[in-house]
Amino acid sequence: MTDFMTASPVSLVQPTCPGEQRAKGVQLQSTCHLCRESHKTQVWLCFLVLSLLSSSTCAAPEPPTLHLLKCLRSETLKNAIERSEAMLYAPSTSDVKEKCKMMSLRCYMLELMMVIGEEEIQDKKARCIFDFNATLPTEHPVDCPPCEAYSLKNIKVFLERLISLLQEMNSRTT
Numbered sequence: 001m002t003d004f005m006t007a008s009p010v011s012l013v014q015p016t017c018p019g020e021q022r023a024k025g026v027q028l029q030s031t032c033h034l035c036r037e038s039h040k041t042q043v044w045l046c047f048l049v050l051s052l053l054s055s056s057t058c059a060a061p062e063p064p065t066l067h068l069l070k071c072l073r074s075e076t077l078k079n080a081i082e083r084s085e086a087m088l089y090a091p092s093t094s095d096v097k098e099k100c101k102m103m104s105l106r107c108y109m110l111e112l113m114m115v116i117g118e119e120e121i122q123d124k125k126a127r128c129i130f131d132f133n134a135t136l137p138t139e140h141p142v143d144c145p146p147c148e149a150y151s152l153k154n155i156k157v158f159l160e161r162l163i164s165l166l167q168e169m170n171s172r173t174t
Contacts, residue, residue: 054161068132069170080119081115081121082159084115085154086111087152088111089107089148090111093161101145102136103144108162
């Protein structure tokens, strides 16, 4: 009667996500020889294995540029930024060399942070701009023009160009 309840000497649990080589979660090895006959231990192990399998998630974190893009598309934040009448340095995607993309993003973030300060934007979504800026490298690559070398554009053109740059960068990461 208890034959179906005996635990196997080794049970491995390696939940993996599609397309990944490494295991997610934990490995569980049940090699307890003294407890093998205990019904409570077997039930507990079954519960543990099932809970590990059901709690395994395969959601990959989104790239920071994608998060920023979603943030900028927020209606409340976008409307608040678009109230600005500032003229801002706005490189177009065709103006930016591949090695200068991060530097250009830093230019955009500095300009956006200035607009947020001047317009006194209190939207909590604006925090994503400051958070994203903190992740950008601070070094200035050789042969990349400074922010001031780009043309001044109104806020709508500025946002269109920034979104275009972010979309281009996201298309390369997916």
